[in-house]
Amino acid sequence: MLNAANLSDLPDEKFDAALMLGPLYHLLQEEERKAAVQELYRVTKREGVVYVAFRSRINMIMTSLQHPKQWRPHDNLNAIDEFSRTGIFNHSDKGRYTGAYFFDVDEIEPFMESHGFATIDLIGSTNIGVSLSEEQKQYWEQQGEEEYKKLTELLIRTAKDKSVLGMSSHLMYIGKKKSL
Helix, strand or coil, rough: EEEEEEEECCCCCEEEEECCCCCHHHHCCHHHHHHHHHHHHHHHEEEEEEEEEEEEEHHHHHHHCCCCHHHCCCCCHHHHHHHHHHHCCCCCCCCCCCCCEEHHHHHHHHHCCCCCCEEEEECCCCCCHHHHHHHHHHHHHHHHHHHHHHHHHHHHHHHCHHHHHHCCCCCEEEEEEEEC
């Protein structure tokens, strides 16, 4: 099993494109996250594209407020407030979600760019469509295929909107390795 912070078994600039789908939110220490992104940079070819998953801190705050008993120790506001400052979460129920680091949305692009990547896009896995009830969704479906297609396009477009990204549980950073 590879360690994202140490990919020494892989040669420099091996991949045209690379995926990092989890390490950055399961590495609790900042130095480990930095090391993982430095390794991503090293193994990606010049001008190569990277796809990196992040977790949203605001989404976890919303989830904690909505379902406090499921996300202990976030069953009190002192713990939620501490999390909002640090981004570090450790589930207090044994066998539940592992420790994780949740990024502020505004941290993601500067973090990646400081490690040699140029931002192409940042999109959310969740969009404003999650706020629609089943009845509301049915209304738009009943308006016909063309109208429903427009709704889908609107939801995809707004998934990139900076004001909406925080509500998304997962974020996908798409970047390109800069030539130095």
